[in-house]
Structures are given as structure tokens and as C-alpha cells.
Amino acid sequence: MPFREVNSKMIEATVVPGQRLFSQRGAMLAYRGDVTFTPNVTGGQGGLMSMIGRRVAGEATPLMTVEGSGTVMFGHGGHHIQVIALNGDTLYVEADRLLAFDGTLEQGTMFMGSQGGVMGMVRGQVTGQGLFTTTLKGHGSVAVMAHGGVIELPITPGRPVHVDPQAYVAHHGDVRNKLSTALGWRDMVGRGSGEAFQLELSGSGAVYVQASEEKL
Numbered sequence: 001m002p003f004r005e006v007n008s009k010m011i012e013a014t015v016v017p018g019q020r021l022f023s024q025r026g027a028m029l030a031y032r033g034d035v036t037f038t039p040n041v042t043g044g045q046g047g048l049m050s051m052i053g054r055r056v057a058g059e060a061t062p063l064m065t066v067e068g069s070g071t072v073m074f075g076h077g078g079h080h081i082q083v084i085a086l087n088g089d090t091l092y093v094e095a096d097r098l099l100a101f102d103g104t105l106e107q108g109t110m111f112m113g114s115q116g117g118v119m120g121m122v123r124g125q126v127t128g129q130g131l132f133t134t135t136l137k138g139h140g141s142v143a144v145m146a147h148g149g150v151i152e153l154p155i156t157p158g159r160p161v162h163v164d165p166q167a168y169v170a171h172h173g174d175v176r177n178k179l180s181t182a183l184g185w186r187d188m189v190g191r192g193s194g195e196a197f198q199l200e201l202s203g204s205g206a207v208y209v210q211a212s213e214e215k216l
Contacts, residue, residue: 011075016069023074027075028064065103082144082169094133109134144170
């Protein structure tokens with residue numbers, strides 16, 4: 001794992017020759033050694049279509065390619081940082097919550113409606129979050145940002161987890177998502193999250209939830 005948690009709001013990444021990291025622009029706090037930072041225009045290993053998907057979704061969060069030999073300190077806006085290790089599975093995360101991730105991971109996008117149907121599409125409109133979610137797949141580490149700390153909740157068959165959509169940070173595993181509401185369609189107009197909306201995640205995996213509903 002190239003990321004070491006210095007404290008709850010800062011991580012240190014080890015950069016070695018022949019390997020690269022991707023980070024959000026403006027996330028570098030300090031570095032040691034011979035390290036270069038280059039603006040990335042293709043959106044990681046997802047290539048051009050990944051970048052197009054991010055732009056269509058309004059999630060064209062600028063990335064920097066980090067290469068060389070040394071160590072880099074990352075942090076952003078004083079947000080809490082959570083490091084997630086992937087072992088061949090796929091992580092689904094909002095693009096603006098990505099702080100840094102291994103260059104070995106394949107990046108793409110997923111249309112939320114593809115899993116949640118019409119209600120999945122409504123999620124983006126209601127919460128102000130994108131209809132597209134960034135995906136990272138493979139073996140490596142991802143550092144994500146959140147407000148007020150993060151808790152990992154396991155998702156097991158027959159025991160779905162319900163999350164406030166604005167408290168959602170990321171999830172991984174064989175998981176399906178569906179937005180449900182306790183209100184009628186007329187009552188939904190002009191409302192945000194809270195008890196009115198619940199993001200239901202079912203299957204097998206885990207979801208990461210932040211302590212605050214504040215959007216990054």
C-alpha cells in the first residue's frame with residue numbers, strides 16, 4: 001500500500017520509478033525527492049471515454065499524474081481522509097471525493113440510473129451529486145475525502161444498508177443501489193436528503209458513510 005495515514009487529514013504516498021499515482025489537483029502539501037506532477041487529460045487508465053463521461057456528468061475533477069522517486073504529502077481543504085484497499089474489486093465513489101489513487105487501478109464511470117433505474121437518476125437531481133459515479137477497479141489503494149470522519153458499514157445478503165444520499169461516500173463489492181422515498185412525488189419537489197430519501201444498498205460488500213451531510 002503506497003499510502004500511509006499521517007493523521008486523519010493527511011496521508012503520505014511513496015512514489016517509486018516505473019509506477020505512478022493520480023491525485024486531485026491542489027492536493028499536494030509537500031514532497032521529498034525527485035517527483036514530478038503533470039496535469040492529466042485522459043482521466044487515468046479509463047482513457048478518453050472516461051474523461052468524456054466525467055465531463056458529461058459535470059465531474060471533470062482535474063487530476064495530476066505523480067511520478068518519480070520520493071514521498072508526497074497529500075491533503076485537501078482540511079477534509080477527513082480514508083484509505084481504502086482494493087483487491088481486484090471495484091470501488092464506486094463520487095469524483096470530487098477522490099484525493100489520490102494508484103495508477104494501477106482502471107478508472108471509469110457508471111451511470112447511477114443503470115443500477116437504480118429512474119430512482120437512481122433522481123438521486124443525482126435531489127442531492128446535487130452527479131448522475132455518474134467514478135469507478136476504480138483492480139489491485140491498489142484509494143484515498144477518499146469526507147466531512148467529519150468515515151465509518152465502514154458491511155453489506156451482507158438479506159441485510160441491506162440504508163444511507164442518507166448526502167452522507168454516502170463510496171461503496172465496493174457486489175452491491176446494488178436504489179433510492180427510495182417515504183414521500184410522494186409532489187412532496188419530493190424542493191426537498192433535500194434526510195428522512196425523505198434513503199439510498200438502499202443490498203448484496204455483499206461495504207459502504208463508506210461520512211459523519212456530515214455537507215457536500216465537498
